[in-house]
Each structure stands twice: as C-alpha cells, then as structure tokens.
Amino acid sequence: MYVLQSPSVIGNNARDRRVRVDLLKPNICFSTTTTTPTMPAFELQDELHALQDIETYEIPTDRDFSTEDPEALLEGLKK
Amino acid sequence: MEAVADSSDNIAEPEVFDVYRSLLKHSDMVPGPIMSKLLDSISSGLQAELEATLRDIDTGDQQTYMSHKQPFEMYAFLLHWFVSAVEKVKVSEEGEGQAPAPKARKGKGGKATTSKAAGRAGANKRVDTTWTWREQIAPTLQLISKILNRLQTQRIWTTTAERDTFVKCVLLI
Numbered sequence: 635m636y637v638l639q640s641p642s643v644i645g646n647n648a649r650d651r652r653v654r655v656d657l658l659k660p661n662i663c664f665s666t667t668t669t670t671p672t673m674p675a676f677e678l679q680d681e682l683h684a685l686q687d688i689e690t691y692e693i694p695t696d697r698d699f700s701t702e703d704p705e706a707l708l709e710g711l712k713k
Numbered sequence: 714m715e716a717v718a719d720s721s722d723n724i725a726e727p728e729v730f731d732v733y734r735s736l737l738k739h740s741d742m743v744p745g746p747i748m749s750k751l752l753d754s755i756s757s758g759l760q761a762e763l764e765a766t767l768r769d770i771d772t773g774d775q776q777t778y779m780s781h782k783q784p785f786e787m788y789a790f791l792l793h794w795f796v797s798a799v800e801k802v803k804v805s806e807e808g809e810g811q812a813p814a815p816k817a818r819k820g821k822g823g824k825a826t827t828s829k830a831a832g833r834a835g836a837n838k839r840v841d842t843t844w845t846w847r848e849q850i851a852p853t854l855q856l857i858s859k860i861l862n863r864l865q866t867q868r869i870w871t872t873t874a875e876r877d878t879f880v881k882c883v884l885l886i
Contacts, residue, residue, distance in 0.1 A: 637872045652729075661802070662861060668833065671821060671856060676725075676783050676787060677867075678786040678789070678790060678875075678878050678882060679875075679878045681790050682790065682793070682878070682882060685790075688738065691738060693731050693734045693735055693738060694727065694731060695727070695735075696731070696734075696735050696738070697731075697732070697735035697736075699735075699739045699742040699743065700742070702741070704736055704739075704743045704744070704747050705744070705747050707732055707735075707736070708732070708736075708747060708750060708751070708754075
C-alpha cells in the first residue's frame with residue numbers, strides 16, 4: 635500500500651516532480667482493498683472441538699444428499 | 714473440485730468449504746469413488762498449499778506467507794475429518810464383516826431421511842466396495858510427513874498453542 639501526500643501538498647521541486655512521474659508508471663497501483671468472499675475467522679481449535687459431536691456440527695450451507703447427487707455437487711464446482 | 718485445482722486458496726471461499734464439509738458430514742451417503750476424489754482433492758490442496766507456502770517463506774515476506782495459514786488449517790481440518798470418517802467405516806466393516814447399513818439420520822429441519830434416501834444410501838454402500846481407504850493410507854501418511862518435515866511451522870503458527878493444535882490435527886490425533 636502506498637501512502638501518498640495529497641497532490642496539493644506536493645511541491646514543484648525536482649524530487650516531487652520525480653515522485654509524480656513515478657506515480658504514472660503502470661506498475662504502481664493504488665490499493666483498493668479487493669474483497670473476495672472469505673470465511674469468517676476460521677478457528678481450528680474450535681472446529682476440532684465442534685467436530686467431536688458430528689450430529690450437532692453446523693454447516694452454514696449444508697447439503698441434503700437425499701435430494702442432491704454428491705458427484706454432481708463435486709462436478710458443479712468446476713463451473 | 715476445479716475451484717480448488719485452480720487455486721488452493723479457494724478453499725477459503727465459504728461455498729467451496731461447505732461442499733467439502735457437507736460431503737464429510739454425510740459421508741455415509743457418499744459413494745466410495747466420490748470419497749476417493751474427495752481425498753485426492755484435499756491432498757492436492759494440501760500439497761499445493763505446502764509448495765506455495767515454502768515459496769513465499771523463501772521470499773521472506775511475512776504478510777504473504779502468513780496468508781497461507783487459514784487455507785492450511787482448513788485442509789488439515791478436512792483431512793482430519795476425512796480420516797475419522799473412513800476409519801469409522803473401516804472399523805464397522807471389520808467388526809461386522811460387511812459395510813454397515815446406513816443409519817437413520819436427521820436432515821434439515823429435523824426431518825428423518827426418507828426411505829428413498831435410505832435406499833439410495835444403501836446403493837451407495839454397495840458402490841463403496843469398489844474403493845478402499847487402505848490403499849490411500851500410505852500416500853496420505855507420506856504427505857503428512859512431508860508437511861511436517863519441510864514446513865517451518867513456527868513461521869506460520871507463532872504461538873505454541875496454535876502450533877500444537879495444527880500439528881495434532883495433521884497427525885490425526
């Protein structure tokens with residue numbers, strides 16, 4: 635992440651001009667914090683503990699294999 | 714499991730992780746060949762995470778290599794669960810001389826599974842005989858050994874407690 639001065643603060647001396655030119659280089663990009671959907675914090679210890687009682691282990695989007703084909707589900711992730 | 718094949722970090726996507734967990738939770742209804750694919754996928758993901766983590770540790774960028782911590786733990790958790798699930802089946806089979814009849818279980822909303830589902834699960838159990846976990850034990854142990862030998866766990870899990878948790882999970886303790 636680059637912390638930049640406001641353009642209005644950047645002066646006109648040689649160093650500042652160089653900074654401004656550098657900013658135009660294509661390999662410099664501003665951090666815009668891309669947000670991909672990720673899990674809420676995964677706590678391994680808690681998950682292992684919860685796994686001890688499989689019947690009560692909760693999965694947010696649990697599947698019902700009496701109506702869904704597990705193979706199709708696996709294949710579905712390919713799309 | 715191409716989502717994971719494309720990038721092992723995709724395991725951290727809720728939808729992907731939940732598919733793995735669902736398959737494991739309801740493994741009594743999953744045919745053997747699909748369980749085999751599932752294990753392949755988990756193992757490949759772990760392997761890929763190991764390689765990526767080792768590369769990133771070499772670069773010395775802590776922020777980068779620490780990003781592998783959660784995917785690593787997720788794969789380790791899935792492997793732990795997988796082994797627990799198949800070992801239970803194995804023990805039952807050895808004890809009874811054949812695959813166990815699918816137990817009645819409650820689905821969403823507490824409804825008991827239908828007879829159709831039970832019939833299907835029974836069919837799945839017949840398919841199960843085409844796959845045996847026993848053949849996969851050695852390669853799985855090799856992978857675990859490789860992880861513990863090559864990975865500098867103290868770089869990723871910085872406290873003793875969390876390092877112990879990870880190692881125990883991987884060792885299937």
